[in-house]
Amino acid sequence: MTLEIDTGSGLMPAHVWEPAGGTGPGILLLQEIFGVSDYIKRRAVDLATLGYYVVAPEIYWRLDDAELDESAPDLLDQAIGLMQRLDWPTAVSDSVAALDYLRSRELGVGIVGFCFGGGLAFNVAAVSPPDALVSYYGSALPQLLELAPDVNAVSLHHFGDADDYLKPDAVDRIVAAVDRPENEIYRYPGAGHAFDNPMPAFHHAEASALAWSRTEVFLSRHLPTA
Numbered sequence: 597m598t599l600e601i602d603t604g605s606g607l608m609p610a611h612v613w614e615p616a617g618g619t620g621p622g623i624l625l626l627q628e629i630f631g632v633s634d635y636i637k638r639r640a641v642d643l644a645t646l647g648y649y650v651v652a653p654e655i656y657w658r659l660d661d662a663e664l665d666e667s668a669p670d671l672l673d674q675a676i677g678l679m680q681r682l683d684w685p686t687a688v689s690d691s692v693a694a695l696d697y698l699r700s701r702e703l704g705v706g707i708v709g710f711c712f713g714g715g716l717a718f719n720v721a722a723v724s725p726p727d728a729l730v731s732y733y734g735s736a737l738p739q740l741l742e743l744a745p746d747v748n749a750v751s752l753h754h755f756g757d758a759d760d761y762l763k764p765d766a767v768d769r770i771v772a773a774v775d776r777p778e779n780e781i782y783r784y785p786g787a788g789h790a791f792d793n794p795m796p797a798f799h800h801a802e803a804s805a806l807a808w809s810r811t812e813v814f815l816s817r818h819l820p821t822a
Contacts, residue, residue, distance in 0.1 A: 601653060603693040610653040610694060611637070613644035621819050622698030622705040624726070625652040626691060626713030628790065629675040631664055635793055636710070643708065646812060647821030649701070653694045655687050655716070679712060684719075684736075691720045706819045707749075708811070711735050711790050722746040728818040730811050733759060733789055738766045744773040752780045752814045754807045756787030756800065780814060782807065 597614070600607035611632055623643050627636050632652045640650045656662035656678055664674055698705045706728040709717030715736025721729045722743040729751040731737070753774060755767045762770075771781055784791065787803035794804075 599651075601651075601694050601697050603690050606658070608653050608657050608690055608693065610651050611640065613640045613650040613652075615644050615647045615649060615821070617647065619701075619703065620647045620649050620821050621703045621727075622701055623648040623650045623815075623819075624691065624695050624698055624705065624707045624717075624720070625650050626707065626709035626717050626720075627652065627655055628711040628713060628793065629679045630666070630671065631656055631662070631675070631678075633664075633666060635795075638794075639708075639710075639792075642808070643815075646815065648706075648815075648819075649698070649703070651694055651698055653690065655690065655713075656682065657690075658683075658686065687716060688719050688723065691716055692724045695720060695724050695726065704819055706730070706815060708732075709734065710792065715740060718747060718751075719743060721749050721751070725749050728752075728815060730754075730814065732792055732807070733762055734770075735761060735789075737770045738762070741769060741773040747774070750778045750818050752811065753782070754792075754810075755781075755783045756789060756791045756803060757783050757785050758787055759789040761789040780810070782810060 597612040601610050643650045705726045707717040707726045708730040710732045714731035714734030717731050726749050729749045732754045784803035787800040790798040791800035792804045
């Protein structure tokens with residue numbers, strides 16, 4: 597199912613997955629740089645199966661030629677090009693509009709973001725606090741640490757120890773900024789950046805399975821569906 601969310605400056609397309617019962621707490625699912633890809637859609641189904649009402653907005657909706665061919669050999673280059681054209685403050689405000697839509701349902705809201713979306717989720721949480729935040733290897737986090745005091749939602753962070761994009765010293769800085777008694781932070785030996793993505797170039801099966809199981813437990817504790 598799809599819908600359009602009023603951002604105040606246009607209607608943003610978004611994908612929706614409803615739980616079997618038709619209603620449940622809301623999850624704002626924020627994409628990697630590859631957009632609302634087949635992988636993100638599979639994770640949306642996983643979350644809906646847990647009992648959440650999931651919304652994944654098309655963050656690239658304002659850009660021309662934003663369609664990505666997931667089978668193209670230059671997919672990563674295409675995606676990086678799109679991300680570089682994106683206006684970050686507008687992406688934040690668009691995401692807040694999607695979160696407000698979920699919040700209007702009055703059933704609790706969480707944010708789950710991957711890579712690009714992991715950093716975006718952190719920024720959104722700083723300006724419009726959800727009930728829970730899950731960030732997978734948020735690529736923009738090193739540039740957003742000044743917002744850490746404003747991120748009051750209980751949060752879960754996943755990082756790979758073999759991440760070539762977020763080096764160990766960068767992760768150390770992130771951990772120092774977000775480490776609070778109620779938060780959970782995990783580092784996965786041998787896992788690189790985007791280790792949850794099933795593409796062979798990224799996937800680390802053991803880290804992916806363990807991180808997802810921890811995500812399920814975290815959400816059940818802080819954003820219960822029943």
